[in-house]
Amino acid sequence: MSSPQVTPFHHAGSGTWSYIVRDPASNAAAIVDPVLDFDMASAHTSTASALGLLDHVQAHGLDVQWILETHAHADHLSAGDWLRGQLPRARLAIGDGIRTVQKTFRPIFNLGAHFPVDGSQFDRLFAADDRFAIGALEGRTIPVPGHTSDSSAYLIGDALFTGDSLFMPDGGTARCDFPGGDAATLYRSIQRLFELPDATRVFVCHDYGPGGRAVACETTIGAQKRDNIHVGHGIDAATFVALREARDATLPMPALLLPSVQTNIRAGALPDPESNGVRYLKLPIGTL
């Protein structure tokens, strides 16, 4: 099996890992889960982190063919829309479950009938098992709903990009209490990932360095099956669901949930400017 070159980029503010995935036989590449910096207090965005990705692309002469979102993130804004403007050959893709997320959040943000809920803000919607090419590498889409209803993992050669379905083994799994999330669904999704070969390299979307260890991004399916504190050791579905739901009940809402979701259901584009030329994000009071 082909083995892509994977370069990780850590976003300290949100604990997000973004990746540049390169076909070793060519300069073809993909970007996974790029972050748009956002300061909530001042409502300023910045492309500093995305420029770090772009610098790497230019320094290595990469031909970015895809920008892949694992899901509509609730903790950070996506730089997908900005990056596709910088990389005209790149197509911005996400799992086709994004339509469900858009249908869930359109009424919450009162976006009106003119806000499309067909995923047309993206260039490509991946269904289960959809294949795509990055040069000579083959990518395959594995839906992993549970954290969100649109979550997709991408298997590219021997490298699996899990989104938030699996964290590092000592980090467990992501919460399942956002609208559209479901712990039992996440358990089933993870069991599908556990059917992959143990040697499959696993690249996670977040790491917060539990216990004070240095942040990390890469593990394997074998290590996850053996050691993951939420789903390893052959833990059964009922035990996982009880653990996950008990933990979710203790978690505060992510600081950037509201700006993130309303931006990311637009593929990372901010709302259109109003008559004064200013873009506004909404805070729906008392709805989440």
Ligand SMILES: [Fe+2]
């Ligand atoms: Fe997430």
